[in-house]
Every structure is written in C-alpha cells, then in structure tokens.
Amino acid sequence: MLAVAQGGGKAVTAPDAVTPTTSPIARPTSSLPPADELLALLDGRRLSPAQRRIAHYLLENLPEVAFLSSMELAERVGVSQPSVTRFAAALGFSGYPELRAALRPIALRAPEQGFRGEQLAGNELHSALASDQANLEALHKYAADPARLARLGSDLAGSEPLSVIGLRMSAPIASYFAYGAARIHPDVRAIDTPGSPAHEALLQAKAAGGTWLVAFVLPRYSAESVVVLQNARELGLKTAVVTDVPLVPFAHLADVLLPVGVGSRSVFDSHAAPMAFAALLLQALADAAPERTQERLEAYEALAETRGFYVK
Template structure:
C-alpha cells in the first residue's frame, strides 16, 4: 500500500481495496470487516482472531512480537497481511492503529467481543442456510439430480481431505436406500482405480464434495471420472472455477468461515435434501430397503 493510502487508512479506516468502513461501527467490527470475504487458512484465522480479541495491544506489536503471541512464524504474518491486500505487515499495522486508539477511547469490549464472535459465526451460517433455502426453491432441479443419482448403479461418492466427513455422511445414508454406493476418500491412483471400476460395473454418476481448502487432487479425480465416462454432480461452496467447470451440475452451499475451521451446516442440509430426492425417485425401492435394514438392525440389536 502506498504511503498516501496508508495515511488515508489511518484517517478514515479504509480497506486496502479503497472501500470506506462505517465509522459508526465498533472498532472490533471494523477490524472484522478487513477479513470478511477473504478465504483465510486456519493459521491465518488465528492471526485474525488474535487481532480482533487484542486489538488495542496487537496493533502496536512488531511482526516478531505478533508472531510469538499467536504462535506462528513471521513469514506467516507477512503472508496474512498480503492476503488482505496490504503490501506487508507494517501497512496492515498502520491501518489497525487508528482503530485501536478509538477502541481505547471507548468502552472496553474484550470478553464481549469473544462472545459476539461466536454469535457472528452462527449468524453467518444462518445466511448460508437462507441461500440453500433459495436454491431448493427450484425443486425440479434437485429432484432431477436425485433421480439421476438414484439410477446410477453403482453410485460413487467422492470426498477428499476436509470433504471426507460430508462424503462419508452421504454415503452412509445413501446405502440405506441405494443398492450399491461406493465411497472414495483417497486421491491419486486409488481414486482413479475406484472410478474405473465403478464405470465398468455400470455406474453413470459421481457425487463429489469439494469444500475449502479445495484440493488439487479433487480436481484430478473429477477429471479422471470424466475421462472414464462418468457424469459429475458437485456440492461445493464455489460458483465459478475449475471444479465447477468440470462438473455436469453444481450445487452451491456456503461454508461458515468465521471460526478457525470451517463449519458445514449449509452443505450438510443440501446433502440431506439430495438424499431425500434420491429416496423420492424410487419410493418402492426406498421403502423395501429401509424396512429390510430395520429388520436387520432389530435382529442384531444395533441400537440402544
């Protein structure tokens, strides 16, 4: 950031992109505004949270002191500042200091900030769920996808790295209503082999989950699926990009990014809605499989 822009940031509390920040907002809220819309790594979120929670002190720390307080390396702090659009940590600190001085002049916020940050994370997830609600207004689209997945025998479910948990949930439930669900949670040649086998067995579709941080091996697996002749349905937080380009159909559900690690309320609800669409696509098969499973569960005393 040029020195003149730094001065304007000090005077008016602007973002590095030049957008003014509401001067009536609390200082901690204005600091949060610097991070909104940014895709930060877990380590970078720790730095951001430290700056929010300790603004009046952190804004005057050297890069060495801040790195030690947060428990990260100095290059990590530099990368964090540049990811926000600043030329480096000194420019970020220059933008934070007038906010810190305003916080000192006002009422202490410390513990309240921490409580409100957790509530803000929930509020962000509520907004993500509202977006899914709007997406599901087009019931025909979701039902069509569910019908295609239900007809694919076998059906392959792909989820790598952080997306494994969503893929496992979907596959676990789908096996109750679908005769052959194959879960792929490892990339590379293992994924390629599983996809080739699925296609050779008569499968036509793959359902892929791709959540941040988006793995290159997910894109490679999707391309392998396409080269094998499989079609791809994708659940992701993205609306554009190579993952979406590779999919035949993409359903978008935002992830909660206010905490150190993402939360997945919206993708989870979207996955459950797609399971419902699969169940509705073949109600007789669904009913028969669910009743059969309940008989087995009762016979073997699976549950309390």
C-alpha cells in the first residue's frame, strides 16, 4: 500500500507492498525448462536499451552465444565490447566469462528438450505480457484499501497550485496525469524541464500557496528528478512519488511513496501499471472535491462542444 515517510525520514513501506526480489548474483535453476531458465536469469534486472538488445540476441541465439567471446557477441549484436561486459555485471556476474559459463549448461540442455530460438523468443513475448498482467493485478492492493488513496487525493486537491513532474521516460505518464488533473483542478503546473526552470517553477508554486508535488520517477531513474525532489523538500513542499519499488535511493525524499511495478521484459520498460495507477490517482483527486470536479468537467465539455475540440 502507501509507503509514508514521517517527519522527513525514510519512507516506511506497509507489509503488503509488492517488491520484486532478485539475488545479487543470478544463477540459473536447472530444474526449469531451458526457456524459462534463461528468462529467470534476466527477470527483474534493470537493463539499459543497449543491454536489452544483447538480452534479446541471447534469447534468440542461445546455443551460439554461449560459446562466443565478448568481442564476437558485441559484433553480432552491434554494440561495443564494454556494453557486453556491463551487461554481464548488470546480471550480477563478475564478468562476461562467468556469465558465459552459466549459459553453457542451459545451451547444452536445450537440444534435449526441443528448445529453439524462435520458441524462446515467443515465450519472451508472452512473458512480457504476463509481467504486465502481474503488475496490474498488484494494483488491487491499492483498491483494497481506498481510504489511503482517498486521503492522498484530498491532500492533492487542496494544493493550489499542484505541481507535477516527470522527466525522460517518466514524462509521458506525468503528462497524462497533469492533463487529466488540469480538467478537475484549478491550478496544475507541469514541470517537464530540469535544471533552473524546474527550481523556479517550484519556488513560484510554493509562493502561490502550493503544498504538494506529484513526481513520477520510474527507471531508469532520472538524476534531475531526484534533484527536484531535494529542492522540493528544502522549500517545504510535500512529495507524492510514484516509482517502481519501495527500496529506491530517493525514498527518504518522499512523504508518500507509491510503488507500482514496471515491466522490464522488453527493450524499453512497459509502463502499463503506472499508467493505470495514474488513472486511479486522478480518480482519487476527482472524488476529493466532487462539486468542483463536476463544475469544471461541465465547463470543459461546453467549451469542447463550442470550439469543436473532438471529431463527432
């Protein structure tokens, strides 16, 4: 559920928060089928797009990759050799040779069980969708105790102006939330530029009476977003931070930490669950001030009808 930091301290996560668990060093489990064994090796790892390209190549060409050098693998994938080394480290191995040694038993068992690259690639697509489905199912924990989300919605509704930030890959969800919030809240200020413009926007929001900042900080975590969170705390603004897991390095900067799972099985993260959660948060914001919400929505619909905003 909601992870709340009291008095500016570290965020405390409720026991029912869902946290992905990965061991420091990944080791395949030979009891699994080869396809699932390889997917388990990659599961839950925060990989860069270049590293995910390597992972996809590995998934489609395991019998070959398990006997390639790091330089040969880099040439086949079209990345640099250091990228291959960093990929192995991201999986928890001391280097590429150790990763290759772990892959060889899987590759050698694959022919016995009719394992083919095409089959594994297909499994990976199913696995990516299954990961999103699991993250969406986990959102039921928020719905199971709506009072906590309602309290946050009330706090956000009372903040005039209400600031919203999301940078880099988090920007689309922040934009969606800010757009929806502006339909039902009188003063929503979206911050989409880091550096001095962000700091100026927070200062102006604070001076105008704002009390809350909603921040979307999803992996890979934007360093600029963390700086903005630090500035918000210095200004005395409270922060509601939507991220992927409770144990993030900036948890102490959140007054309310909202962990929502992110799908990491594709080249780029899937934000299906965070987007759905943004809709839940908008609902809580709307429900906190129902009369204002209705008035603003009716005014917007009248304007949209008059100006022809939408195709009929």
